[in-house]
Amino acid sequence: MQVKTKLAAEEFFKLYTQGSRLELINGEVYEMPGQCVNHQRVVGNLYFKLRSFLKEGLGEVLLSPVDVVFDQENVLQPDLVYASDPSKVEDKVYGVPELVVEVISPQTLVRDFVEKRKLYERFKVKEYWLIFPLEKTMFVYELTENGYELYSYATEKGKVKSKVLEGFELEVEEVFKELKSLPTP
Numbered sequence: 001m002q003v004k005t006k007l008a009a010e011e012f013f014k015l016y017t018q019g020s021r022l023e024l025i026n027g028e029v030y031e032m033p034g035q036c037v038n039h040q041r042v043v044g045n046l047y048f049k050l051r052s053f054l055k056e057g058l059g060e061v062l063l064s065p066v067d068v069v070f071d072q073e074n075v076l077q078p079d080l081v082y083a084s085d086p087s088k089v090e091d092k093v094y095g096v097p098e099l100v101v102e103v104i105s106p107q108t109l110v111r112d113f114v115e116k117r118k119l120y121e122r123f124k125v126k127e128y129w130l131i132f133p134l135e136k137t138m139f140v141y142e143l144t145e146n147g148y149e150l151y152s153y154a155t156e157k158g159k160v161k162s163k164v165l166e167g168f169e170l171e172v173e174e175v176f177k178e179l180k181s182l183p184t185p
Helices: 009-015 037-053 109-122 172-176
Strands: 022-025 028-031 060-063 068-071 074-076 080-083 099-103 127-132 137-144 147-155 159-161 169-171
Touching: 009 022, 009 074, 022 109, 037 060, 037 080, 037 099, 037 172, 074 109, 099 109, 109 127, 109 147, 137 159, 137 172, 147 159, 169 172
Parallel strands: 099 127
Antiparallel strands: 022 028, 022 074, 060 080, 068 074, 080 099, 127 137, 137 147, 159 169
């Protein structure tokens, strides 16, 4: 009996329940680690700022876990997703959102910074944010004809801005304000 090593999105959704912390990347299933409290604080603070900025009818920002179905081999769960077109948002996000945010932890660094970045580039996500809570650093990348290029960044103090969400600027301190020091082993 041949064992199927790759899945299509349709099979993936039949096997795994909605809300699972799983992603389908190039047909392979990846389990995502649980999110620590600091991760949730960062995501929550950023979500609140984005929701406050968006006026009614300007699209929707969603928190993970929400499946973003890029194609039959790629279903990702960015930490935050912004889709300007409401027809893309149903029980999942279908198609390419304009902006995705990944909050980096040591366990997800390679997948978020390398693998998922390549996928977001390939599918032409216009803006990709990488947030490093331990370093209190935010990077905003814009998609150009040469791939992602740094558009804005800040560490500990200062502002980052979005190109996709014109006029949206964010004090980095507001995103990291409630972080607690991690205990040392």
